[in-house]
Amino acid sequence: MTLQFPALPNFTGYNAPMRTDCEILDLEVTGEIPAEIEGTWYRCGPDPRFAPKLGDDIYVNGDGVVSLFRFHRGRVEFRMRHVRTERFLAEREAGRALFGAYRNPFTDDPLVATVSGSSANTTAFFHAGRLFALKEDGLPYELDPDTLETRGTWDFKGRLTSKTVTAHPKIDPATGEWLLFGYEAGGLGSRDMVFGVVDKHGNLIREDWFEAPYTAMQHDFAVTQDYVIFMVFPTTADVERMREGGDHWVWERDKESWIGILPRHGSVDQLRWFKRPAAYSFHVGNAYNEGSMVYIDLCLSHRNAFPGIPDADGAPYNPEEAAPFLTRWSFDAQDPEQSFSSRQLSPIPGELPRVDGRVVAAKHRVIYYGGINPELPLNISGPIGPGSNLLVRVDVESGAVSALHLRDADSFQEPQLVPAADHEGYLLVVVDHHDRMLASVAILEAAHPEKGPVATIKLPIRLRDAFHGCWVASGASNGA
Ligand SMILES: [Fe+2]
Known part of the structure; x- marks a missing residue:
């Protein structure tokens, strides 16, 4: 069989699969890397090894690849390696794609009927000295933090019974705990959910099961000092639809969103749900509570932002409806329906919100994210279509918004904050140079990204x- 990728947007241009494991030592640097940047930046994303079984595929179905930038005394090295998932190994053996439509086992080759289809492609996560690649439809894969070689799936020494773990874990900096949840935890299309807590030493100390009101794509959740909030937005799954070859996910605009509030230290019997109109959020920037008042800053859109997820009623994808805006939800956990309010925090649409890892679950002042100005040139890269053409900083207390646009041929990937002891720290961000088909890493003053890079790492x-x-700062056992 000839291996050839289709000439389609998810497989061409900047989205062309790289299919590369590599190491590059002593990367070229323009400017001086600040002395505070000592440690390792881990990243994870999709990169398909084989042409799609069904002729085309969505961006998020690619095989997981983890990379690292290691910073030491002003020098930087880079390493990148595919996660050797069960799926990767089975397809490598066959020399072709065996998994079909995204998370639809009824479209898979019978050869992989008992093989996990999880691609471990969503985040690189470090906790208690271990590095993981996470994807919300399966177990974590543990990797060697230096070589990125795959050690295998991780179920907390047999203690985890959920089949899934979110790719948006939270580390509470106050306790060192890893808080997690899983949806479709009991299997494909199930309403089963779990909430779990891993102590600072890496031991799973809590795993509680409960049911969602319906089966939905729950990509992220929110954690405060006293509450955990689950968000069931109407991107829904249906096994019968999958059995007929349909999509795992569709957007159902007629369904309500259900928001679940769990007292963090209480029992799941105390979980209560309240309803909101249909909306979607992929990512939470941060959340905190003051007494029973809960504040969640999240990127919120009127429909699922992914064009690859169709409307159940056949309506065409509307990019304006799908545009996410950073929004603050506030409500009193004692009476959420009556007290609920929603306020937009930035006029610039965008996604991939990040905060300083030291303020997770506590009050934050600044959020960074990738923004889109539709009046500036857009370049195709990533899951939504256009990549971010702005890097945005929002001071949620003062309301001040600042943004960086580099060249018209550039787009930004997700920013990463490197905290500093006596100032806001630095942002690291991969910049895609679409005219050169090369990448670089811009290092920015986190307080003033609009000033442009203080140093640039060329790849x-x-x-x-x-x-x-x-x-992961040098010598640290936890990531941020
Ligand atoms: Fe995500």
Whole structure:
């Protein structure tokens, strides 16, 4: 069989699969890397190894590839390696794609009937000295933090019973705990959910099961000091539809969103749900509570932002409806329906919100994210279509918004904050140079990204858009 990728948007241009495991030592640097940047930046994203079984595929179905930038005394090295998932190994053995439509096992080759289809492609995550690649439809894969070699799936020494773990874990900096949840935890299309807590040493100390009101794509959740909030937005799954070859996910605009509030230290019997109109959010920037008042800053759109997820009623994808805006939800956990309010925090649409890892679950002042100005040139890269043409900083207390636009041929990937002891720190961000088909890393003053890079790390290769990552300071046992 000839291996050839289709000439379609998810497989051409900047989205062309790289299919590369590599190491580049002593990257070229323009400017001086600040002395505070000592540690490793891990990232994870999709990169298909084989042409899609069904002729085309969505961006998020690519095989997981994890990369690292290691900073030491002003020098930087780079390493990138595919996660050897069960799926990767089975397809490698066959020399072709065996998995079909995204998370639809009824479209898979019978050869992989008992093989996990999870691609481990969403985030690189570091906790208690271990590095993981996470994807919300399967177990974590543990990787060697230096070589990025795959050690295998991780189920907390047999303690985890959920089949899934979110790719948006939270580390509470106050306790060192890893808080997690899983949806479709009992299997394909199930309403089963779990909430779990891993102590600072890496031991799973809590796993509670409960049911969602309906089966939905729950990509992220929110954690405060006293509450955990689950968000069931109407991107829904249906096994019968999958059995007929249909999509795992469709957007159902007629369904309500259900928001679940769990007292963090209480039992799941205390979980209560309240309803909101249909909306979607992929990512939460941060959340905190003051007494029973809960504040969640999230990127919110009127429909699922992914064009690859069709409307159940056949309506065409509307990019304006899908545009996410950073929004603050406030409500009193004692009476959420009556007290609920929603306020937009930035006029610039965008996604991939990040905060300083030291304020997760506590009050934050600043959020950084990738923004889109539709009046500036847009370049195709990543899951939504256009990549971010702005890097945005929002001071949620003062309301001040600042943004950086580099060249018209550039787009940004997800920013990563490197905190500093006595100032806001630095942002690391991969910049895609679409005219050169090369990438670089811009290092920016986090307080003033609009000033442009203080240093730039040049790569001799392109980097297909990753999703998420984490920073691990030298000698640290946890990431941020
Ligand atoms: Fe995500």
